[in-house]
Each structure stands twice: as structure tokens, then as C-alpha cells.
Amino acid sequence: MDLFKKIAKNMGGPIGQHQKWSHGYFSFPKLEGEIAPHMYFKGKEHLVWSLNNYLGLANHPEVRAADAQGAADYGMAYPMGARMMSGNSNNHEKLERDLAEFVGKEDAFLLNYGYQGMVSIIDSLVDRNDVIVYDAESHACIIDGVRLHMGKRFVYQHNDINSCAKQLERATKLVEQTGGGILLITEGVFGMSGAQGKLKEIIALKERFDFRLLIDDAHGFGTMGKTGAGTHEAQDCIDGVDVYFGTFAKSMAGIGAFVAGSHDIVSYLRYNMRSQTFAKALPMPMVIGLQKRFELLKSNPELREKLWTIALALQNGLKERGFDIGITDTMVTPVFLKGDLTEATTLTRDLRENYSIFCSIVVYPVIPKGLIELRLIPTAAHTLEDVNRTLSAFNEVSEKLKAGYYKENKMAVAS
Numbered sequence: 001m002d003l004f005k006k007i008a009k010n011m012g013g014p015i016g017q018h019q020k021w022s023h024g025y026f027s028f029p030k031l032e033g034e035i036a037p038h039m040y041f042k043g044k045e046h047l048v049w050s051l052n053n054y055l056g057l058a059n060h061p062e063v064r065a066a067d068a069q070g071a072a073d074y075g076m077a078y079p080m081g082a083r084m085m086s087g088n089s090n091n092h093e094k095l096e097r098d099l100a101e102f103v104g105k106e107d108a109f110l111l112n113y114g115y116q117g118m119v120s121i122i123d124s125l126v127d128r129n130d131v132i133v134y135d136a137e138s139h140a141c142i143i144d145g146v147r148l149h150m151g152k153r154f155v156y157q158h159n160d161i162n163s164c165a166k167q168l169e170r171a172t173k174l175v176e177q178t179g180g181g182i183l184l185i186t187e188g189v190f191g192m193s194g195a196q197g198k199l200k201e202i203i204a205l206k207e208r209f210d211f212r213l214l215i216d217d218a219h220g221f222g223t224m225g226k227t228g229a230g231t232h233e234a235q236d237c238i239d240g241v242d243v244y245f246g247t248f249a250k251s252m253a254g255i256g257a258f259v260a261g262s263h264d265i266v267s268y269l270r271y272n273m274r275s276q277t278f279a280k281a282l283p284m285p286m287v288i289g290l291q292k293r294f295e296l297l298k299s300n301p302e303l304r305e306k307l308w309t310i311a312l313a314l315q316n317g318l319k320e321r322g323f324d325i326g327i328t329d330t331m332v333t334p335v336f337l338k339g340d341l342t343e344a345t346t347l348t349r350d351l352r353e354n355y356s357i358f359c360s361i362v363v364y365p366v367i368p369k370g371l372i373e374l375r376l377i378p379t380a381a382h383t384l385e386d387v388n389r390t391l392s393a394f395n396e397v398s399e400k401l402k403a404g405y406y407k408e409n410k411m412a413v414a415s
Contacts, residue, residue, distance in 0.1 A: 026345060026361060035059050035253075037382045039358075046358040047386055049376040054223050054331065055303040056381035057293050058253035070288030078284045083110075084271070087281030095291055100260050102298065103221070103229050103246065104238035107266035110287075112279050114247035114257035118216055119145040120275035121245060121259055122185070124268070125214070126151065129180030131171040135159065135187065135197065139216060142185055151180065158190075161201045168209040182210065188217030188231030189224065192362065192375070194328025196224075196231055203240030214243040222251025222297050223331060228304050252293040256282050306380040307331055310387060314378050317391045323398070333376040334362075335394065339401055344372040346406040347397055355393040 011019065019027065031048060032040040035058040039048050057063050081087040092110055100108035111117030122145030126132060132146055132153040146153050154170050157163035164184075171182045186197040202213060217230045225233030228251070232241045243261045248254040259269060271277075282290075296303070311331035318325050324336040339347070341363055348361045351374075362373035376390070400406060 022345075026348065029358075031358070037379065037386055041352065041358055044356060046352065046356045047389060049357070049359040049378070049382075049390070051379065052219070052250040052377055053253050053379050053381065054219075054251045054307055054377075055253070055297060055300075056306075056379050057251075057296060057303075060293075060296060062296060063253070063289060063292055066292035067285060067289040070285030074284035074288070076283050076285060079281055081281065082277060082279055083281045084277055089281075089284065089287070091284060091287045091291065092281065095287055095294070096258065098291075098294060099246075099258050100266075102227075102294075103244050103260050104233070105244055105260035105266075106263045108258045108260040109266050109270050109273075109276075110282055111257040111259060111273075111276060112282055113255070113275075114218060114245075114249055115141040115144075116275045117247075117257045117259065117273075118142060118245055119148065120273045121214065121243070121269065122146060122183070123148050123274070124272045125212075125243070126183050127180070129175070129178040131174050131178075131180060131182050132185060133164065133167045133171050133182060133211070134185040135164075137190055137193070138185060139187060139191060139218070142187075142216060146185070151178070159195060159198050161198060161205070164202060165205055165208070168205060168211060171211070172209055181212065183214060184211045185214045185216070188215050188220035189330045189332065191219050191332060192366070192373070193326050193334060194330045194332030195326075196220075196235070196329055199232055199235045199241065200237045203237050206240070212242040213240065214245065215241050216245050218245070218247040218250055218257075219330065219332060221246030223304060223307060228297060228301070248290055248293070251297060252290060254290050254293055255286060256290065303380045307378065310380070310382045310384070311378040313384055313387045314376065314390065317387060318394070321391060321395055323394065331378055333378060335374040335376065336367075337372040337374070337398065337401060338370060339372045339406065340370065342408075343401060343406040347372065347401055348374070350397055350400070350406070351393060355397070357390060357393050 029041060035053060037048055038045055079087040079089050096108045096110055100106060118141040126149055128150040130151050132149055134142060134146055134155055135158055136155050137158040152174055154167040156167045175182055188197055220231035222228045224231045232238045245259050247257040315325055315333055318335060326334050326336060328334060344361055344363045351357045360375040362375055367373050
């Protein structure tokens, strides 16, 4: 069969199959205006709960000034080439040193992108004789990294330490035959549920099994812990994490990522991560801007305190009103409702068109059939007024859902 004809029959799998009716509204929507809790969607101002701008740094005046000055001083092209060949700089190396110290590791390495960075970290750390053990609800970047692995991999039930131990037992028996090692991968904060990975319990398993621990702390870096150093700081187990991965796309409101660990391991990654060896370095204006974001993250704890004030007000308000927010113990706030795809899309449209509230919708196959997840991301830029307005709207749409209002995908839209 012709390759393109085969693709045309499927048109993008479980998500892409809906593109004809969802594109531009539920998928690939356009939020316009300054990055803030209030932006424009389809020409109308909305209260937005879908941006991972946790500390509100995206439009901080000092950040905007640093970004502009970096572009004025260096242009967007500098430095040219990959870091290993011709794209290194003192600014890149300084940011690496500062990040390593902050997250409690000896060394760090900047990565151009978070997603491809995690894929490449996994690819670099293991060979066909090694075994990967990973959490069932790991982010897609971890899943794709695991798929590249030419050796065995075992998945354990989400945040289930007994299941994790059983998979480590299987992995241990296998590496005794292959002569390889074991890499265990989990997340600091799971971005869909808001649950923390059970880092301390996993680290305790090192007393029984010989493995190394890699954590993806994309949502935890800058938000979790006494200083914002991450989920491993929040759980007081910094030393037990062997390889720490954090991104700039969330609390730092930028782009790129970093990996931190011992001098030896980071040096090995620096010379063996193909996604970095054969790709252009982060442009200097981005690095300069990231330095300013990082400075503000460290010197303004009130931003993190404000984030948690908003997150707890939102979560407590939802629970008081009988909403199911799952097991989140972080700022990520899922709201679970019962309904099918028609009800999910119509309810979300009602929120946007009649209440001017924009939040992300999650349905099957990401979550089980019969459930709707509305995912709310509180930030330090939100206000308690935003929270109260949202709680009121959620009360109303919940009652409509229970009454069957969204069953037939018919909804009156306010003029």
C-alpha cells in the first residue's frame, strides 16, 4: 500500500482523528494578547487556566528587558553551531554552574529542548544490555526515550512501590545474565494528575536493588521545595536522585532544559547526547533571558508563595463544593467529571463561550472512557477574584452536566 494512502485511512490516530472538527478550537487554539491570566480567544477576553507560567515570569518587566537587551547585544544567531564545535560561551557555562548548585548536584548541562532532551538522556545512559524500569504514567518524552531503548524495559503501576519492587526484581535477574545495569525513571510531579512521584520510597529500594534513578521534574523545578529547587528538595532526598532533569518552559517561562548530576555523568552526557552534539546551541538572548528568570526565581520567594496561595484556594474551593480533584498534592489541579466526548466538548465550549473561562480538556484515550478532566494550572499571576469566578462557573456547568444539558451537543451561546 502507498504510505500516504495508509496514513489517510488513519489521519493521526486517537487524537488526530478528531482534527476536522476540533482544529482551531479544542486543538491548536490561538490565545492572543500579552501572556497573562486574561487573554483573548476568538476575539473575546477569557480567564485562562492553561499556561504553565507558574511564577508569572513570562511578562515580568525585568525579564522582558533582559530578553530585549540580549537580542540587541548578540542577535538571535549567536553563538553559531553546536556547543561541542563552535557554539559554547561563558554565559552558557555560568548558567550551568548556577543551576547545578541550586538543585544540589555537582554539574549541569544545558539542553536545547526539554522533550528531545529527555529522549536523548535516556538513549545516552543505556545500551542493549541495560534494563529500564519506569512509571506507567510517565510523560510522553520518557515513553519515546524508552521506545528507543534496544534492551528490555519493565513498566510498574503508577506510584505503586510494590509494583516497582517487583519490576526491579525482574530487572535484577535479567542484568545478572546480560551484565548490564538498571535505570529507573519517574517524575517529580506528574503533569496530568498533579501527584508527586514517590521519590523517597523509590530511593529506599536502593537498599535492596542496584539501580540508578532519573527523575523528570519539569513541573517541580521552581515550584516545589523550600527554595524551589524541586520535588527532590520537597521530599528531602536530593542525594538519592542520580540524574535530575528540569525544563525552562514552565516556572522559568522560557524554552530549553537542563540535566544535572555528578561531574562524571554530566561530562559523559555532554559528549554523548546526540540531540545536543548535532544541534545548534541555545541562542545567547535566550541564555541571557534565562539567567534573569533564574535570578528572579531565587530572589523572589513571594512568587512561589503567591502560586501556592492561588493553588490552595482553588483546590480547597473545589473540594468544598464536592468536586473530584484526584490525588494532587501539587499546584496542578485536575477536575474530574463523568461524561462522554460529546458532553466533554460541549461543556468546555459552554465554559469558553458563556463564562469566558479557558481551560484544557482531557478525554479518552489519555484518561479512561466515561471521564472528563478539566486541567487547571494556577499561577502567581492569578488573583483570588479569578479563583472565585471559576468556582462559581464550575458549580453551574457541573449542575448542567448532571441534568443532561450537554447530552445532545446543543448549547445556546450568549451574544
